[in-house]
Amino acid sequence: MKHKKNGTYNKDYKQNDRSYRKIVIILISTIMISLSVSLLCFSKQVDTQGEENVEEHSNLNEEAEKESIRKKEEDIEISMQKINKISKKVSEIVGDKKESYGIFYYDINSGLQYTLNSDVGFHAASTIKVPIAMMIADKLDNNEITKDTKIKYEESDNCDGAGELQGRVSKGDEFPVIDLLKYMIEDSDNIATSMLKKSIGSVSSYIYNLTEISMIGESNFITPRQSGILLKKIYEKAEEDNNYRDIINLMLKTNTHDRLDKKIPKNMVAHKIGDYENYVNDIGVIYSERPYILCIYTKDVMEEGRENIADISKVIYDITLDKL
Template identity: 30%
Template sequence: MTLYGMIFSICFFLIVSFFFSTHTVDYANETETSEKMSVPIKTASSSTDKKPKPKETESPELTAFYHKIEQTMTATAKNFNGDVGITYVDLTTGKQISVNGTKEFYSASTIKVPLAMMVADKVQAGGLKWDDQLTFNEKEDYEDGTGIIINDIQPTYSLRTLQEYNIIYSDNIAKNMLYDTFGGDVEAKKALYAHFFQKETDWDDAKLTSEDAAKILKILYEEKSTNQEYQKIYEYMKNTVFHERMDTPTTSGKVAHKIGSYAGFLHDIGILETEHPFILTVFTNGQTDAGIPFISTITDQLWTIQNNEYPK
């Protein structure tokens, strides 16, 4: 064999050995095995991440707790001589429980809360300023009932003053002047119902359900930490002059609420500050003043359960 032949044979042998070496197969197997193992590891990790949430929100203890909340609401509602709608929302878990939660009631002054939120949104968007002066129009704005403006009507009021009076004093004239910033009460209610509920209403008989009101308060509660004006509305609700209904000796100083009253329609919607805060909205239509003690009773009952029996 010539020198060139020997060199060719050696090169050919080295090339064949490289391509058919067992190391090549081992590398392929190692990569394949690694990929296969990574799948169950990720799946197990993902499963572990998801398990604690159902345990926290669906544990037997929490299920039993919510069952007691529902039983209490149902039993108390049966004792009311008239129509009632109640909604409870646990703000720790988001759990909502209702009794006649979709039954409609004349909203009365509970509508002043979403109105105030819409005004705050409009200021934030640049459509209004808090130091804007709004002119009182007797024909459009005057209304008997609750409030302090009626005792000493001035030609103009700042938007900030009207916003405060609307909630703290449940001032009807302040409410009507705030409606004016949307083009009047009809246009304001159209905007309000479309924005918060994606629905229309009978403008002369604006209605809400207890679940509607709970939805409003949940937005207020969840956004107030990042929305200074929502926080102010919340504080106005805590400092209201109406110490009744949800503001009981038990809950005093620990409830942000807004009452509504019109004939037999007596309501209250509030956020109660227990260790695990909750929303409660109660709408009633019954005999004169019957709704007031009823709301206080259901408030104290649910407060006691939430405060003393919430699962650890």
């Protein structure tokens, strides 16, 4: 009997053990299924959120692009309005003598331009001293000369006109380059210009190389656009080149104020005038809140031209700064 009981017990135990295992397997399977379902739901949720994020990012990019296009269109519209204003005001000032004026205006920040006969050649007169100063600055940059390099005056350097050296220089006198630059730009001294030109090459070739605009066959002629390109070069290089910065500083100190800077603040106008026979000119960089370049050349209008240059300069200054 005892042995029989043990046999029955062992049999019952084995049955219970199998049942327990089944229950454990079922529980584990249930847990695994639950986990799989949870992970699947989470994955779908993440995918959905990812899709939403991508869609939201795409919408933001689209809105930003639309805003950028709208801003560009608005800037173009404002630029056209300014050009139209300038054109109208200039027409009122010069009247029926448009052919006597050459104008190149360039807003440095926006690239906005207004031109009138800008590719027509005018006698450069003393505005040619600007590229000469640039050529000297290049030689200083290349260590071909120094500011203290002495240049000797020769009789062939003698020129009529105003200037510091007129009537007080003799054959054999020597002057450092930096002093001659000052006389040439501030006082528009022709003798100083002749002395400096001896140490440089062809001015017309230099202008052509920088502007890619040729004035072949015209002695000392230049276009308003050419002068504008040269001034833009000076403006850009003066940011990091001391020799070009010297040119700007000298142009800020010129002694004549009857044109570009007659009716606007003088301390912001770096310019160079030029007079020759029936040509009256002025070119410069105006360091206003919105810096710009303005080159105005005239022919056959003389004193009226001087006053009109001042009036055109004032109109462009006001329109550039949204004062008109």
